[in-house]
Amino acid sequence: MVDPLAQVVTLLQPGAPFSKLVSAAGRWRVRRAEAGRPFYCAVLMGRMRLAIDGREPVILEKGDFVLIPAAFDFTTTSVEPPKGKHETPRIVLPDGEIRNGDHHGPPDVRLMVGYCVFASPDASLLVSLLPQFVHIRGEQRLSTLVELLREESRERRPAREVILARLMEVLLIEALRSTAGTAASPGLLRGLADERLAVAIRRMHEHPTRAWTVAQLAKEAALSRSTFFERFSRAVGVAPMEYLLGWRMALAKDLLRRKTEITVAEVAEQVGYSSASTFSVAFTRHVGRPPTHYARAQVAP
Numbered sequence: 001m002v003d004p005l006a007q008v009v010t011l012l013q014p015g016a017p018f019s020k021l022v023s024a025a026g027r028w029r030v031r032r033a034e035a036g037r038p039f040y041c042a043v044l045m046g047r048m049r050l051a052i053d054g055r056e057p058v059i060l061e062k063g064d065f066v067l068i069p070a071a072f073d074f075t076t077t078s079v080e081p082p083k084g085k086h087e088t089p090r091i092v093l094p095d096g097e098i099r100n101g102d103h104h105g106p107p108d109v110r111l112m113v114g115y116c117v118f119a120s121p122d123a124s125l126l127v128s129l130l131p132q133f134v135h136i137r138g139e140q141r142l143s144t145l146v147e148l149l150r151e152e153s154r155e156r157r158p159a160r161e162v163i164l165a166r167l168m169e170v171l172l173i174e175a176l177r178s179t180a181g182t183a184a185s186p187g188l189l190r191g192l193a194d195e196r197l198a199v200a201i202r203r204m205h206e207h208p209t210r211a212w213t214v215a216q217l218a219k220e221a222a223l224s225r226s227t228f229f230e231r232f233s234r235a236v237g238v239a240p241m242e243y244l245l246g247w248r249m250a251l252a253k254d255l256l257r258r259k260t261e262i263t264v265a266e267v268a269e270q271v272g273y274s275s276a277s278t279f280s281v282a283f284t285r286h287v288g289r290p291p292t293h294y295a296r297a298q299v300a301p
Contacts, residue, residue: 002202002205005176005177005189005192008126008129009173012118012123012127012172013118013120014116014118014119015116015119015164015168016114016116016149016153016165016168019113019115019149019153020097020114021097021098021111021112021150022097022110022112023099023111024078024100024102024107025103025106026102026108027077027080027082027101028077028078028101028102029076029078029081029085029086029087029088030075030100031073032073032074033072033073034072034073034074037070037071037116037117038116038117038118039066039068039071040065040066040067040068040115040116040146040171041060041065041066042064042065042112042113042143043060043063043065043109043110044110044111044112045110046061046062046108046110047061047062047079048079049076049077049081050075050076051075052074052133053072059079060135061137063138063140064137064138065137065143065146065175066135067133067134067172067175068132068133068134078108088100088101089103091103112143112146112147112150114146114149116168116172126250128237129188129236129237129243130176130188130189131189134176136175139178148167149164149168152164152167176189188236190235190236191235196221196222197232197235199222200220200228200232201243203220204243204247208244208272209269209270209271210272211272211274212241212272214240245286248271248272249271249282249283249286249287251270252271252279252291255271256295256298263276264276264291264292267291268280
């Protein structure tokens with residue numbers, strides 16, 4: 001059986017270029033202004049406060065894991081933040097650990113933080129299918145995976161990049177499948193948490209070449225057409241045909257990148273279009289340039 005979540009994570013081509021150990025004591029504040037980078041954090045001891053712009057702050061404690069697939073502006077602080085809005089001083093300890101707040105004595109909190117990268121040119125499309133914020137409590141497997149990532153990133157052993165990529169794939173899948181389904185923000189996970197919608201989503205991933213209609217997908221989900229359309233749009237965040245189009249275009253881009261000898265007609269057939277011209281029009285409208293131009297750009301020096 002095709003696993004839509006595994007397919008999306010694999011196409012994202014995740015990597016783990018950066019992680020660090022951070023500790024803090026006393027009252028402290030760290031403000032981050034990001035540009036959509038994927039961010040993760042595992043709390044190893046103590047408690048802290050995380051405030052993401054546009055969301056209610058949450059208190060994180062030992063054993064918590066947080067994943068933000070596209071991080072922008074957020075602030076981490078002690079549970080009782082310092083007065084004002086300025087960041088507190090930090091130092092780098094001899095072992096490379098970052099210390100925030102009080103630089104003397106034992107820390108109140110210690111965490112592993114890191115950024116990953118998604119190498120896929122379709123990252124923004126694929127990330128849009130994931131929850132905007134993942135907060136998991138008490139999953140030791142996630143803390144173990146984060147520690148393995150850190151150990152591997154610090155070493156220069158053979159096949160390091162391959163191991164890092166595989167560990168990051170496992171970490172992402174483990175974090176995403178641990179998310180409470182129907183409580184997740186709109187996206188693929190919330191759709192898969194709905195037993196009826198999950199059937200339709202899996203059918204689209206199993207048979208992207210089929211000439212699906214909303215009525216046919218509704219039948220697969222054992223729902224009326226109108227109920228299916230409204231339920232799918234609310235859970236996944238896009239209409240069924242829009243989701244199918246995005247998935248077909250992601251598959252098409254992947255084929256054009258990986259198979260330099262493949263023709264546009266062959267790609268069209270493999271992603272569900274009856275002719276190369278129909279596919280080319282759809283691809284150009286969706287991507288902004290014809291498939292032949294896109295393919296040439298992937299092999300350009």
